[in-house]
Amino acid sequence: MPRTNEIIFSIRRLYPAVDAVPHTQRFPVELHPGMTVLEGLLQIRESQDASLAWRFSCRMGVCGSCAMIVNGHPRLACNTQIQDVSREEVRLAPLANYPVIKDLVANLDTLFEQHAALAPYIARSDSAELIAPGGEFRQTPAQLTRFLQFSGCIKCGACMAACPTVASDTRFFGPMPLTAAHRYNADNRDDGFATRKRHMRQRHAAEHCHYAGECSRVCPKGVDPARALQLLRRELLLDWLGLRRRQALAMVQPASDDQPPSQRRVQTPPPFTVQR
Amino acid sequence: MNDHPAVEQRLGLVRWLTGHRHGIEGYLYICHRISGIVLLLFLSLHVLVTSSRLFGEETWQTLMSLTHSPALKFLEYLVFVAFAFHATNGVRLILIELGFAVGKAEHPVYPYRGSLHKQRPLMIVLMVVAAVLIVLGGFDALRLGR
Ligand code: HEM
Ligand code: SF4
Numbered sequence: 001m002p003r004t005n006e007i008i009f010s011i012r013r014l015y016p017a018v019d020a021v022p023h024t025q026r027f028p029v030e031l032h033p034g035m036t037v038l039e040g041l042l043q044i045r046e047s048q049d050a051s052l053a054w055r056f057s058c059r060m061g062v063c064g065s066c067a068m069i070v071n072g073h074p075r076l077a078c079n080t081q082i083q084d085v086s087r088e089e090v091r092l093a094p095l096a097n098y099p100v101i102k103d104l105v106a107n108l109d110t111l112f113e114q115h116a117a118l119a120p121y122i123a124r125s126d127s128a129e130l131i132a133p134g135g136e137f138r139q140t141p142a143q144l145t146r147f148l149q150f151s152g153c154i155k156c157g158a159c160m161a162a163c164p165t166v167a168s169d170t171r172f173f174g175p176m177p178l179t180a181a182h183r184y185n186a187d188n189r190d191d192g193f194a195t196r197k198r199h200m201r202q203r204h205a206a207e208h209c210h211y212a213g214e215c216s217r218v219c220p221k222g223v224d225p226a227r228a229l230q231l232l233r234r235e236l237l238l239d240w241l242g243l244r245r246r247q248a249l250a251m252v253q254p255a256s257d258d259q260p261p262s263q264r265r266v267q268t269p270p271p272f273t274v275q276r
Numbered sequence: 277m278n279d280h281p282a283v284e285q286r287l288g289l290v291r292w293l294t295g296h297r298h299g300i301e302g303y304l305y306i307c308h309r310i311s312g313i314v315l316l317l318f319l320s321l322h323v324l325v326t327s328s329r330l331f332g333e334e335t336w337q338t339l340m341s342l343t344h345s346p347a348l349k350f351l352e353y354l355v356f357v358a359f360a361f362h363a364t365n366g367v368r369l370i371l372i373e374l375g376f377a378v379g380k381a382e383h384p385v386y387p388y389r390g391s392l393h394k395q396r397p398l399m400i401v402l403m404v405v406a407a408v409l410i411v412l413g414g415f416d417a418l419r420l421g422r
């Protein structure tokens with residue numbers, strides 16, 4: 001039994017350049033109220049073993065670097081208080097479903113390649129407008145709500161480690177990249193659906209989600225990838241039936257200082273930007 | 277890009293159950309896939325057995341008498357259990373995968389409540405229907421109802 005103000009960190013360690021198999025190393029960590037798993041790791045590195053490897057950057061659940069398996073669940077180390085996990089032992093392993101580079105550092109290259117393949121940015125087809133913008137695109141609060149939830153993703157990969165389909169299908173695009181695709185499909189400024197379709201429609205993409213819901217359960221940002229994937233599926237079906245419609249897009253003249261926002265003129269957009 | 281020697285640790289099929297604890301929808305996912313395969317195996321077997329009639333009355337009669345054994349009756353009941361679950365859960369999956377039962381995107385406000393919460397009443401209702409079917413089928417299979 002550890003002392004009352006002490007907790008054991010059991011960390012899966014592996015340095016593929018040296019070790020053939022991973023081993024577990026136990027570190028006692030002095031516990032303070034409110035302490036996070038990340039602070040525990042920093043304490044170990046400062047006072048016990050400087051060779052321990054993991055990723056972190058922002059320490060506040062924003063950068064998405066520090067996702068790892070904490071007592072069996074994919075979580076952000078910086079966003080997880082030790083007392084919420086266990087009073088005796090914190091068990092840490094690198095994110096599942098990805099190769100290990102060292103200790104708690106997983107190699108997420110394939111994740112980011114899949115993400116990039118889905119063109120995760122606003123793509124526009126009217127190059128004339130891109131070169132000489134005629135104004136600002138107007139987005140109503142309702143149009144914003146259609147994608148805001150999905151834009152909160154910090155690409156931490158927790159959902160990819162939790163998904164049972166990612167676990168058993170090496171080519172499955174998985175929750176994070178497909179959620180990013182839906183975030184842009186659902187944006188009224190976007191024209192990229194047709195470009196993304198090549199990947200979204202293939203067998204190992206949206207079609208392979210069977211709604212285990214694990215991604216949404218572990219997501220630290222409330223992104224709800226499971227919802228995004230079902231909404232994406234619906235868009236793909238509507239598109240296949242020829243029923244998918246572009247959202248309305250209006251252009252607003254840039255505000256000038258002597259013109260209050262209420263008096264800004266809403267322009268009829270050029271015909272190629274909107275197909276109602 | 278991949279110049280690090282890296283050790284693969286994809287969880288794979290076996291670790292669906294041992295990888296980490298799932299939520300209830302995660303276990304339903306596993307059960308749905310297993311019950312689907314059970315039904316597929318049963319259907320193939322069923323077609324094979326019934327096609328034995330092609331080899332004459334006698335072959336058919338011997339096979340039929342085999343199926344009256346209590347053990348096979350019980351196995352048949354298990355297939356019914358798989359079917360009752362697969363069909364009710366399948367209705368939920370069809371609704372979800374057409375984007376109906378998951379709700380619209382909402383602002384992520386902590387504590388997060390998302391599509392899992394939205395579809396849960398449907399899940400509970402359908403699982404109660406499955407349980408009722410399974411119990412009723414059990415009475416019938418054990419000839420308690422008659
Ligand atoms: C009313 C009856 C049925 C309904 C409503 C139904 C519904 C479904 C649905 C919606 C799926 C897709 C699930 C997903 O996306 O995860 C599915 C999968 C499947 N079903 Fe059925 N099904 C029924 C009967 C059957 C029967 C009779 C068989 C056997 C011949 C069967 C075998 C399968 C198999 C093998 C799968 C694939 C499992 C997977 O890959 O996840 N189903 N079913
Ligand atoms: S959807 Fe959530 S769990 Fe998945 S990568 Fe984005 S923030 Fe992480």
Ligand code: FES
Nearest residue numbers: 058059064066078
């Ligand atoms: S360190 Fe940035 S999310 Fe944890």
